Amino acid sequence: MVDTTSDALRAALRAIKDPVSGRDIVTAGLVEGIEVRGGLVQATLLTDRAHAAAMEPVRREAEALLMRQPGVTNATTILTAHKPPAAPAPTHGHGHAAPGGKALLLPDVKAIVAVASGKGGVGKSTVAVNLAVSLARLGHKVGLLDADIYGPSLPRMIGLSRKPEVKNDKMIPLQAWGLSCMSIGFLVDEETPMIWRGPMVMGALEQMMGQVAWGALDILVVDMPPGTGDAQLTMAQRVALTGAVIVSTPQDIALIDARRGVRMFEKTKVPVLGLVENMSFYCCPACGHRADIFGHGGAKTEATRLGAEFLGEIPLLLDIRVASDAGTPIAASAPDSDAAKAYAALAVRVWEKVSGTTAARGSGPRIVID
Incomplete structure (x- = not known):
């Protein structure tokens, strides 16, 4: 039986020497803690500002050693003190550096x-998945990252439950519906509670971005957790976010939280691409009668108030829920349906905004099903 307890991993770390004392890092008291969750490991090494630079090679060595241990899917090692300011490392791609160089x-x-909301229960994950699928159907190379560590929904919504392969110390994203996908839900059992502190959440997110072989993508859609916490801050600091799509339902209580989401991204200098009104209205499939169950038009009004674009309306349809529960996103499984057309219109507008190919600014196409 594979032994991946914290004690076993601590014993393995005795192979690494402390450059200051010459003793192994465990005996030297540098290993503050090791947390193990479903094959994910995070170790914390003690240091101070004076020795942080010297400890960086030790941190990398410890991380690599933990990655090689049986039963470990992914590992990250963090220092308890920030490194002293240094010249920014050369970057490529976006050409920027995160805080700390x-x-x-x-x-x-x-x-x-980032597809985000200020609160849960507004259908954000459903919008994120179908937006990503719709972007792939437009011919773009698309990735989908489930950034909700505590409540990952991506595996169920795309119909995948297997663990990703690991090659050259990097996980290979799972493929479904034209997307490259990654979620903490692929690494842990569906019923395993994720009782993690903030640093563990941030470490897991960094792993799913930096230790996954995403390759070259046209666009990565990130399904953010609800709220304005550690995950949102990590994303804003560690990647060059092109923008955020805020999802809300029409009622006032959801709009209050959506407003917080908009302000959070503004504070972290992330452009808000616009607001989407999800569950905007309901049409009875039997008689065609329309009912504004949660109200209607609130997100559009709020977008105007905040100076953001209103990206459109997504109706409340039974078919969307059924398809999501079945692991067959409606944008792919029923591409000619009214719901899929709504998501397709949203995808067109989002791509226009991030690629700079918009012919005309303004309110954009309305995503309305008559």
Whole structure:
């Protein structure tokens, strides 16, 4: 039976020497903690500002050693003190560096779009998945990253549950519906609770960006967790986000939270591409009667108030929910349906905005099903 307990991994780390004392890093008291969750490992090494630069090779060596241990799917090692300011490392791709001089992750991805909301329950993940599928159907090379560590929904929504392969110390994204996909849900059991502190969440996110063989992509759609916490901050700091799409339902309580999401991205200097009103209205499939169950038009009004573009309306349709639960996104499984056409219109507008090919600015195409 594979032994991936923290004690076993701590014992393995005795093979690494502390450059200051010459003792192994465990005996020297440098290993502050090791957390293990479903094959994911994060180790924390103690240091201070005076020795942080010297500890960086030790950190890398420890991370590589942990990656080689049986039963470990991915590992990350962090220092407890920031490195002293240094000249920014040369970067490529986006040509920027993250705070602290670190090169930004995902340099070969042309555009990175976060699909976000201020609260849960607004259908953000459904919008993210179908937006990504619709972008792929337009002929673009698309990746889809599930950044929700606590409640990953991507495996269920695209119908995949197997673990990714690892080659040359990098995970290979799973392929589905024309997308390259990655989620923490591929690495842990569906019913395993993710009881992680902030650093673990941030470390797992960095792994899924920096230790995954994404390759060259036209666009990466990131399904963000609800709220304005560690994951949002990590994304804003570690990748060059092209922009954010904010998803809300029409009712006032959701719009209040959407407003917080917009302000958060503004504070982190990430452009807001616009707002989408999800579950905008309901049409009875039997009689065609329309009902504004959650109200209607609130997101459009809010977009105007915030000075953001209104990207359109997505109706509340039973077929969208059924397709998502079945792991067959409606944008792919029923491309000629009204719902798929709504997502396709959204994808066209998002691509126009991130690629700079928009013929005319303004309100953009309305995503309305009559």
